[in-house]
Amino acid sequence: MSPSSHADLLDALRAQLGPAQVITASDAMAGHLTEMRGLYRGTALAVVRPANTEEVALTVRACAQAGVPLVAQGGNTGLVGGGVPAGGIVLSLARLDRVRSLDPVNATMTVEAGCILATVQEAAETAGLLFPLSLASEGSCRIGGNLATNAGGTAVLAYGNARDLVLGLEVVLADGRIWNGLKALRKDNAGYDLKQLFVGSEGTLGIITAAVLKLHPRPASTATAFVGLASAGAALALLTRLRSRAGGRLTAFEYMPRFGLEIVLRHAEGVVRPFAGDHAAYALVEISSEGPEAEALLEDLLGEALQDELAEDAVVARSTAQSKALWRLRESLSEVQRREGASIKHDVAVAVSRVPEFLERASAACEAALPGVRVCAFGHLGDGNIHFNLTQPIGMEAAAFLDLWPRFNRIVHDIVHAMDGSIAAEHGVGLIKRDELLRYKDPVALDLMRRLKAALDPDGILNPGKVVPSESGAAASAPPGAGP
Structure with a gap:
């Protein structure tokens, strides 16, 4: 496409969305061109900021007609290069940030894709309910990106991945049509479950603009503990014991090695050693209950584990502040690695x-x-x-x-x-693992992925080059720009 055609596209978008919402200044675009860890840096004609689903659809139609690729971005907190543009348009969903509705009886909430995850959690809490998806980046990541990547986090053990927390979607397709699948139903077998095509597709099949989320009862009590263990095998044995005794009340079981705790204590600010002595492995355990018994239950279970020499040491948080301090030991691990x-x-x-x-x-x-x-x-x-x-x-x-x-x-x-x-x-998958799939993914599965991509995005304008490897894909290499 010629530079003059690019200019025509940008002029058309300015006319429809307003000049302030089509950003072309290099300094203003910089944060949208780099992956969170700095492993990849891309290029773009512009960053476009639509205000609603209709403006997203208008932008996609304009890009489709012009043959210009686009990549949707939420909080740009991804770790695999999936949101890095390779020319074309960055479509920021940050302005689509409304909670459209909340139904406490149905235990559902309809939100736009640009809602920050922490905002979604807070809205559920205000209604006395829980949206359990929880990530280290929840203060900046956005729900559309969480769904597009099928985010996991710390509560998968009890509540499942993002895929398990969505009932309906609104999606803009590659030709600019809007699919309205915003049904708040727990049973709906009227044809294919289309929403699951888009959850985890990293914006390569369509752009999620809104979702109906599944809410859960808010626990009346939560207890957190940090446990010292002799090995990863002992951690697994403890998990098995707690899961059999606590059932669905076991809401988190996080594993850390000795080296992990060492570097957290060395580099993270404001952290405190949980107990004296070193152990080969550690577990951060959380039990939640709809009654008041979470702390007593966790104390009893860990007391038995210590008596049976399944665990070597343990500390149970006595306050919300202590619980947060224990979680900080685990949540700081990713950020301190670069300092080591x-x-x-x-x-x-x-x-x-x-x-x-x-x-x-x-x-x-x-x-x-x-x-x-x-x-x-x-x-x-x-x-x-x-x-x-x-x-x-x-x-x-x-x-x-x-x-x-x-x-x-x-x-x-x-x-x-x-x-x-x-x-x-x-x-x-993004960029960093795309070509690794050629070695490890079932060939029939790869063929189905390519067929789906061709069917839903025949011109290849949605986040091109991500997730789906070409049949002649090169062997994976170190990410360009990789650094500590």
Whole structure:
């Protein structure tokens, strides 16, 4: 498309949306062109900020007619390069931020895609209900992006992924048509469940503009504990014990290794060692109840675990402030890794029962490949999702370490694949894992993905180059611009 045609498109968008909502200044666009970790940097003609679904549809139609690609963005907090533009238009959904309705009897809420996740949580709380999706970035990520990536977070054990928390969607299709699937129904078998095509598709099949979310009863009591353990196997045994005794009241079970707690205590501000002594592994446990018994139940269960030598030490929070302090030990881990050095990161999943086996096999293989590499494997043990991250050896240059990213991808991902796991657990595919799918995804599944993409976006204008690898895709390499 010629520069003059680009100018015509931008002029048309300015006329329809207002000049202030079509941003072309490089400094104003900068934050929309870079992935959160700085691994990818893209380019764009403009950042466009529609105010409602109709203006989203108008923008998509204009881009389709002009043959210009576009990528939808929410809070731009993704970690796989899925929201980075490759030319064309960045379609920011930040202005679509209304809570359209809340039905406490039906336990549903209809929100626009640009609503910040924390705002959604607060709106549910005001009605005495709970929207349980919870992420470290909940103060800046937006619900449309959460759904487009099928976000996980810390409450999947009890409530499921984002996919399990949505009842209906409103979606703008690649030709600019609006599909209104905003039904607040828990049973609806009238044809294909179309919403599930768009949840987790990372904006490659359509642009989510609104959603009907499923709400839950708000717990009357919640108890949090930090537990010291002898091994990942002991953590799994404790999880099994708590799950069998507490059932659905077990709402979180997060795993951390000794190295993870060490670097949090070394680098995070305002954190406090939870108890004296070191342990090979740690678990952050949360129990929630519709009655007042959460703290007493957790104390009893952990007391039994200590007596049976299933756990080595434990502390139960006695206040909301103490609970937040314990959660901070876990939630700070991602942010402090960069202060310890460069990281090669993997977001993988295996069956819950095989997590200790995976940790042992992958750790041994990586340490053999690079003596001195420091394994920082942590995450959501309750649902089998481990962030298997590697920190550079002490004294090694960051750039030299990051050059080994493809080598460690092969080591870790081959083990995950051999264990019938997934190389993309909760962060998605985006750019960073797109071509890895050629090695690990079932060929029939890849064919179906390509057919769906061609059917719903025949001209390939929606977030092109993401998620779906071409049949001749290149082998994965270290992300451009990778840094500590």
